[in-house]
Amino acid sequence: MTGAAGPGHDVVGFARALRDAGLPVGTPEAAAFAEALGWIDPLVRREVYLAARATLVRRREDLAVFDELFARFFGGPAPARGRAAPLAPRHDPAKVFRTALVAYMAERAEPAARELEVSEHEKAASELELLQRKDFADCTPAELDAIARAMRELRLDVTLRRSRRLVRARRGGRLDLPRIVRDAARRGGAVLALATRRPKLRRRPLVVLADISGSMELYSRLLLQFLHGVTQRHARTEPFVFGTRLTRITPQLQIRRVDAALDHAGREIADFAGGTRIGECLHAFDRLHARRVLGRGAVVLIISDGWDTGDPARLSAAMHRLARRAHRIVWLNPLLGRAGYAPDVRGMAAALAHIDDFLPIHDLRSLHDLAHRLGRLPRRKGAVRAPWPHKPRAGLADGAPRSDTRAARSPHPAGRRGEP
Template sequence: MREGSGALAANLAAFGRLLRRMGLPIGPTETLAAMEALTITGLDDRRRFHAALRAVMVRRREHFELFDQAFRLFWRDPEAGRHAAMLAALEGQKPPPEKPPPASRRLAEAMQAERPKQNQKPPEEQPPEIDMTATVSAVERLQSMDFEAMSAAEIAAAKREIRKLVLPLDARRTRRFRPDPAGPAVDLRATLRESLRSGGEILELSRRRRVTRPPPLVALCDISGSMARYAQILLHFLHAVANDRDRVSTFLFGTRLSNVTRQLRHRDPEMAFEQVAKAVPDWSGGTRIGESLTLFNRLWSRRVLGQGAVVLLITDGLDRDGAEGLAEATDRLRHSCRRLVWLNPLLRYAGFQPKSQGIRAMLPHVDEFRPVHNLDSLRALVASLSSSQAAPRGRIAA
């Protein structure tokens, strides 16, 4: 173990960098722990070698698949990045293969990024270059990028932008109480129970205070053809919210209603969106808003709209069935929750007018009507939800 410890440490450091490029939270601590674990288990058995590294370098269950694929490729051939680049160059001459899983794509991108640049001239020998290509900011690029086309670095950049949009919904009083020595109310039951320790004599009054907690958040997102691009972007926001707080329910609807709350709780965004894609069969199809809202009111409203829930209705209001049953379904939804916020990307146009039948049917029954087309509009939404004051019903919020 001592003879090859230098090479082993270098390989472990390179393996840690590979995992970090794939999105796993690997740092020097995990690399040193892996080195220490291998001094105990040895290098004779490959299965024990794999188990030792995974035990000290992986902390989340959803990262097991990424680690296993990286382990098989790296420890078989640490120079596999070159072979991956050669295969990528030949892809244009081969028939399109079956779409690889996200873990394989992220591994290939991380391995290819590991290649050192060969025959690079010194900086003084290179002529100065002026890049005149029109560029946009990372935020603007992420707004219109398809989630499936994002690389590991782009996913990390999107997560950093979305992580800034903290959603502290204003806390509401519940029916429950908690003990509090400085509470405003006297807890008679606790006072009598405490008096038993002194022979029934009341020496001190126990006090209590109502428990406050943010209300449940329910998102109903339109994934029809006209809303597909915005729905993909907003799913990143909903995924971050679902992993940051409890009591968040997410439903997607096009021609049918799909509950994707469980899928979005997966901490890895790419794995979560892959599960959402498998669970939702009608992405980028038609829109039946009235039928979907009616189904939600009948099957899910009593389960998820308790304790003053806030509902985000994300749709452009363009219904293939016109306004049939849409006003009644929206009105019932409004009366089942504390606050109904309609997010419509069509409000990005300065001259927007509610001319379609669906928009005219829904607008009188919502508390707020907001645009949702960029990060600025999301920040405005977060600020609004964090405030206890809502805009007048049916009005377009600034």
């Protein structure tokens, strides 16, 4: 051991060196190490190492730093951790006692280590809970990175729908007469079981139209990473972005690496952080893509704050056509999470009559709520849900269920084309 002033000075210096290196070593740990040195032979380096490790190290990940500092402070390499200490001869009770003491000190240190780990886990859980409720616009770059990682783990499992294709059912369903006849023919005409069929369940397609205009700049970069995660996990996803023009970015977001996917998407987007013409972009979507992507009961997510420089009547007409084609329209507005917000801007007001769900998308908690909602969509289109203070329409109580006004305007009973 280094130093000529005795082991007490070595204890203080070594404890200070460990604390400077980031290990949680305080006065109680240093005192326990000094007490252990009084019961062992301080000239036997192996025993000093075991005593120091048992009393000063609480976390497994700190062992490498501890070994390096031990070798630097006491000279020579640290004893190998994987090699067991040599057994003390039976005729040397002092060494047997010292070995037992080191084991006892290690056992006594374990509860403190567990308490420290629990405390660290509780602190991390508290920070995660705060991050769940923090508005994306108020986050630091480090917090945005953590949120982006959490987004990539989020699944949007859109509710199932019944297709026209029938599959064999184990119980219930319709009688499968052709199969019953074939089975009976193989058994000499005897019908031993009644085969049944049921409609095959398929995941509804998901279409996302995200606003990347200047008013959405604080949210759009992070939401693009969210769209990448959704596209990777949901095979039937069609993401689009819009500002003054509509851009399909499905091929770009199908690239597995998020950095490469966003880089390719950025090259396609020519109007990032520019103006907003929601009505024009929705008309372009209806003309170029709706027939292909809105079949088979698609769910449409529109992510926008509703600020629009175009004609509100054109936006309303585009939303009306979109509502007839889609199974359900969910409008996600990041401003809806702010206290006192009301959808008074003309673009949002024009679209509001044609949407089924009006939800916030400003923090991680709102994304989890969205995932929960998409997994439990009703089979038929329902009332507009407006989670903000508002005046009830004539003839309706505030908060009461509302009938679908779109169906009344449509010449078809369901108010749409294609499958439900």
